[in-house]
Amino acid sequence: MELQDLDHTIALFRRWIEDKNYLDLKQQLTQLPVQDIAEILNQLDARSSLLVFRLLPKEKAVEVFAYLSEKIRTAFSQMIAEDELKSLVQDLFFDDKIDFLEEMPANVVKKILQRTPESERKLINQFLNYPDDSAGSIMTIEFVDLREEMTVAEALEHIRYTGPDKETIYTCYVIDHERRLRGAISLKDLVLARPEAKIKDVMTRDVLAVKTHEDREIVAALFKKYDLLAMPVVDQEDRLVGIITIDDVVDVLEAEATEDFQRIGGISPTEESYFNQNVLILARNRLFWLLFLMVSATFTGRIIQHFEDVLQGMVILAAFIPMLMDTGGNAGSQSSTLIIRSLALGEIKPRDAWRVLLREAGVSLVVGSVLGCLNLLRLIALEKIRVDIALVVSITLVATIFLAKVIGGLLPLTAKKLRIDPALMASPLITTIVDALALIVYFNIASFLLRL
Amino acid sequence: MELQDLDHTIALFRRWIEDKNYLDLKQQLTQLPVQDIAEILNQLDARSSLLVFRLLPKEKAVEVFAYLSEKIRTAFSQMIAEDELKSLVQDLFFDDKIDFLEEMPANVVKKILQRTPESERKLINQFLNYPDDSAGSIMTIEFVDLREEMTVAEALEHIRYTGPDKETIYTCYVIDHERRLRGAISLKDLVLARPEAKIKDVMTRDVLAVKTHEDREIVAALFKKYDLLAMPVVDQEDRLVGIITIDDVVDVLEAEATEDFQRIGGISPTEESYFNQNVLILARNRLFWLLFLMVSATFTGRIIQHFEDVLQGMVILAAFIPMLMDTGGNAGSQSSTLIIRSLALGEIKPRDAWRVLLREAGVSLVVGSVLGCLNLLRLIALEKIRVDIALVVSITLVATIFLAKVIGGLLPLTAKKLRIDPALMASPLITTIVDALALIVYFNIASFLLRL
Numbered sequence: 001m002e003l004q005d006l007d008h009t010i011a012l013f014r015r016w017i018e019d020k021n022y023l024d025l026k027q028q029l030t031q032l033p034v035q036d037i038a039e040i041l042n043q044l045d046a047r048s049s050l051l052v053f054r055l056l057p058k059e060k061a062v063e064v065f066a067y068l069s070e071k072i073r074t075a076f077s078q079m080i081a082e083d084e085l086k087s088l089v090q091d092l093f094f095d096d097k098i099d100f101l102e103e104m105p106a107n108v109v110k111k112i113l114q115r116t117p118e119s120e121r122k123l124i125n126q127f128l129n130y131p132d133d134s135a136g137s138i139m140t141i142e143f144v145d146l147r148e149e150m151t152v153a154e155a156l157e158h159i160r161y162t163g164p165d166k167e168t169i170y171t172c173y174v175i176d177h178e179r180r181l182r183g184a185i186s187l188k189d190l191v192l193a194r195p196e197a198k199i200k201d202v203m204t205r206d207v208l209a210v211k212t213h214e215d216r217e218i219v220a221a222l223f224k225k226y227d228l229l230a231m232p233v234v235d236q237e238d239r240l241v242g243i244i245t246i247d248d249v250v251d252v253l254e255a256e257a258t259e260d261f262q263r264i265g266g267i268s269p270t271e272e273s274y275f276n277q278n279v280l281i282l283a284r285n286r287l288f289w290l291l292f293l294m295v296s297a298t299f300t301g302r303i304i305q306h307f308e309d310v311l312q313g314m315v316i317l318a319a320f321i322p323m324l325m326d327t328g329g330n331a332g333s334q335s336s337t338l339i340i341r342s343l344a345l346g347e348i349k350p351r352d353a354w355r356v357l358l359r360e361a362g363v364s365l366v367v368g369s370v371l372g373c374l375n376l377l378r379l380i381a382l383e384k385i386r387v388d389i390a391l392v393v394s395i396t397l398v399a400t401i402f403l404a405k406v407i408g409g410l411l412p413l414t415a416k417k418l419r420i421d422p423a424l425m426a427s428p429l430i431t432t433i434v435d436a437l438a439l440i441v442y443f444n445i446a447s448f449l450l451r452l
Numbered sequence: 453m454e455l456q457d458l459d460h461t462i463a464l465f466r467r468w469i470e471d472k473n474y475l476d477l478k479q480q481l482t483q484l485p486v487q488d489i490a491e492i493l494n495q496l497d498a499r500s501s502l503l504v505f506r507l508l509p510k511e512k513a514v515e516v517f518a519y520l521s522e523k524i525r526t527a528f529s530q531m532i533a534e535d536e537l538k539s540l541v542q543d544l545f546f547d548d549k550i551d552f553l554e555e556m557p558a559n560v561v562k563k564i565l566q567r568t569p570e571s572e573r574k575l576i577n578q579f580l581n582y583p584d585d586s587a588g589s590i591m592t593i594e595f596v597d598l599r600e601e602m603t604v605a606e607a608l609e610h611i612r613y614t615g616p617d618k619e620t621i622y623t624c625y626v627i628d629h630e631r632r633l634r635g636a637i638s639l640k641d642l643v644l645a646r647p648e649a650k651i652k653d654v655m656t657r658d659v660l661a662v663k664t665h666e667d668r669e670i671v672a673a674l675f676k677k678y679d680l681l682a683m684p685v686v687d688q689e690d691r692l693v694g695i696i697t698i699d700d701v702v703d704v705l706e707a708e709a710t711e712d713f714q715r716i717g718g719i720s721p722t723e724e725s726y727f728n729q730n731v732l733i734l735a736r737n738r739l740f741w742l743l744f745l746m747v748s749a750t751f752t753g754r755i756i757q758h759f760e761d762v763l764q765g766m767v768i769l770a771a772f773i774p775m776l777m778d779t780g781g782n783a784g785s786q787s788s789t790l791i792i793r794s795l796a797l798g799e800i801k802p803r804d805a806w807r808v809l810l811r812e813a814g815v816s817l818v819v820g821s822v823l824g825c826l827n828l829l830r831l832i833a834l835e836k837i838r839v840d841i842a843l844v845v846s847i848t849l850v851a852t853i854f855l856a857k858v859i860g861g862l863l864p865l866t867a868k869k870l871r872i873d874p875a876l877m878a879s880p881l882i883t884t885i886v887d888a889l890a891l892i893v894y895f896n897i898a899s900f901l902l903r904l
Binding site: 329 | 681709752753768770773774788814822891
């Protein structure tokens with residue numbers, strides 16, 4: 001099946017709303033998955049969206065709410081009565097609740113939390129304080145906890161009783177009376193075990209757990225490596241405080257890749273989608289790098305000014321500047337992009353710098369000699385350029401490719417070593433550096449070989 | 453916890469192998485997860501690797517084998533006896549078996565399959581024929597199938613009996629006597645249901661399924677949207693032939709992102725990791741684009757040649773070429789990278805072209821006017837450049853940013869529309885196009901305003 005295109009359904013919804021045909025609307029709503037309903041609501045105007053939302057049965061409404069965009073949720077929270085909002089938020093899964101509260105302005109949060117029991121309010125505040133990229137910020141508290149002394153049958157009974165409110169029941173965690181993590185058991189193993197066996201005899205004791213402040217990228221890497229569906233999160237005293245599930249990890253992986261794409265494209269990263277940012281925000285996220293690179297490029301211009309005499313003596317040299325700069329930039333981007341991605345996937349580590357250096361040098365010699373020769377032939381045979389000039393251009397080309405690949409390979413590794421995001425060392429920056437070097441090499445070789 | 457750094461363990465292993473200290477080696481092996489053992493084996497030389505591998509108990513060996521790199525597996529298959537290899541392959545999960553057979557040369561595959569029963573051989577051949585990027589190529593056949601007439605208790609008994617050999621038991625699929633998919637039920641719902649209930653009364657009938665030839669990117673998008681853990685795959689007659697599980701989807705998402713990174717970096721995509729490719733292969737994957745872009749850049753050179761008179765009349769103009777080209781390239785890359793990623797995430801569709809055009813035009817006006825003004829001030833106040841020349845440069849800058857952003861925004865959308873990979877329309881190509889346009893604008897404005 002194709003990913004459902006909802007345009008047709010959205011058009012139908014618009015018509016039904018206009019015709020006040022709530023019967024068909026309600027009927028259609030019962031047949032759509034909550035994610036599709038949320039996608040439709042996100043695209044309607046706030047008023048229509050709220051109208052449709054109110055036609056949903058309570059339970060489904062809560063689920064849909066978790067998938068709505070920040071924009072629509074903010075609009076809802078301004079349009080509906082305080083009590084309605086409170087009761088809605090009350091029924092959200094804990095991690096969705098935190099997500100929503102994070103979006104809301106402080107006064108709304110305060111109102112919503114007003115009549116929440118002290119204990120939950122404390123917990124919510126604790127969760128709101130976890131840094132954005134930490135394990136704590138993506139965990140949930142709805143998990144099944146078992147005790148070592150339970151039998152398998154008792155454990156299954158416990159799951160039957162508490163399970164419906166849990167985010168996952170596929171991995172259950174075993175804790176002692178101080179809530180310290182003692183072990184874990186998958187529902188698969190529980191179902192496959194003898195009902196009278198003790199939990200402590202069937203559980204796994206070596207459980208991979210992370211601390212609340214651990215970087216979410218590390219968490220995602222652990223999920224990938226060990227094919228996990230869930231992972232426990234513990235506090236400084238090893239007490240179990242939450243779990244992270246695979247669906248949230250998928251989001252983290254996507255978000256981290258997106259961040260790298262943005263950095264490589266020379267944009268300040270944001271988690272907002274393209275159409276959710278207005279023109280001024282889009283512009284702001286791009287201005288810093290463009291400005292920084294523009295100023296850097298003026299140094300490249302200075303180099304040309306410095307060699308103005310050489311250029312004045314032979315203006316034809318200017319015609320090859322774009323080709324040399326572009327090829328250098330591209331050769332450097334290839335290396336840096338490859339290394340940045342390999343670092344993100346954990347395939348390369350900073351200590352591999354020497355191996356990368358050798359490899360990139362090798363590649364640049366192969367690539368450089370092929371391109372250098374072809375370029376020499378082309379300039380002489382097709383463009384009828386003087387042989388000495390063609391030589392200058394081709395030698396510069398080979399040298400530029402070598403410098404570009406070595407710098408493009410090593411800068412991301414250096415950044416990683418210095419705990420700077422390697423993705424910052426991407427095409428835009430590499431291009432600027434390589435351009436300057438290419439020109440210095442070019443004019444020096446030219447003034448030497450052509451005696452200018 | 454940190455992602456375990458295995459360097460220390462690898463060093464220990466090397467020492468133990470040298471000292472023939474197999475006792476400590478074996479002891480350590482029992483404590484390591486299979487993924488870590490595989491990572492260690494991948495880094496030892498083939499002979500030591502095989503030695504350690506043979507110390508593993510049979511069951512663990514099979515699991516480790518599934519995680520070994522292609523290089524080590526190929527080495528193993530040449531070093532061990534045919535019978536040992538056969539019995540190893542026999543015990544692999546079906547999808548791992550297919551992965552392994554795909555790596556092996558045809559004659560090895562033939563040998564391994566020689567004494568396989570006819571029915572399984574047919575199935576294997578069918579799986580080997582699924583295209584690389586299809587749902588069929590990532591599915592597995594180890595799933596639990598139930599019948600509508602079973603009770604919940606019978607179903608759980610069935611799972612207990614057949615479960616240990618299945619890849620996942622968290623979603624069970626209900627089929628009729630012709631193996632057509634009738635519904636699905638999660639283990640969670642089974643465990644939570646009354647034991648005497650009939651499966652047909654508790655199962656979900658609306659099951660999202662894909663056909664074997666469906667693109668794996670679509671499959672991944674469905675998993676993400678609906679937070680799935682598994683999804684059934686059916687053939688043309690709607691018969692259930694396999695399931696796809698979330699761990700394989702995580703790999704697909706990573707692979708697709710990597711492919712986009714490589715394309716954006718101007719490299720022909722490959723699924724091999726950096727150090728698994730030798731210098732010649734690395735070079736080959738980069739040559740095509742570099743060559744193509746080098747030739748394209750010569751057109752940019754032609755433009756400069758064409759305007760040689762203008763340049764001869766005012767050589768200082770050459771000094772601003774790098775800044776104009778770089779800023780144009782960067783502005784274009786920002787837009788194209790953002791649009792390419794948004795397309796991959798499904799946040800933007802080709803039909804949004806108009807909205808993208810307006811937004812990029814808006815952004816370019818904001819960014820362009822800020823950069824243009826700053827540049828004008830800088831040239832006049834700091835660099836003491838003649839006002840008319842500074843004006844020419846600044847106007848060109850604004851125009852270039854505008855063109856770059858509009859082209860960078862629209863080309864990926866056009867590619868998607870034409871069913872070409874949008875990631876091909878990334879920085880390298882955009883830069884080349886924008887460079888040429890920037891120069892044409894530059895020299896035309898210059899010759900007009902400066903009357904050259």
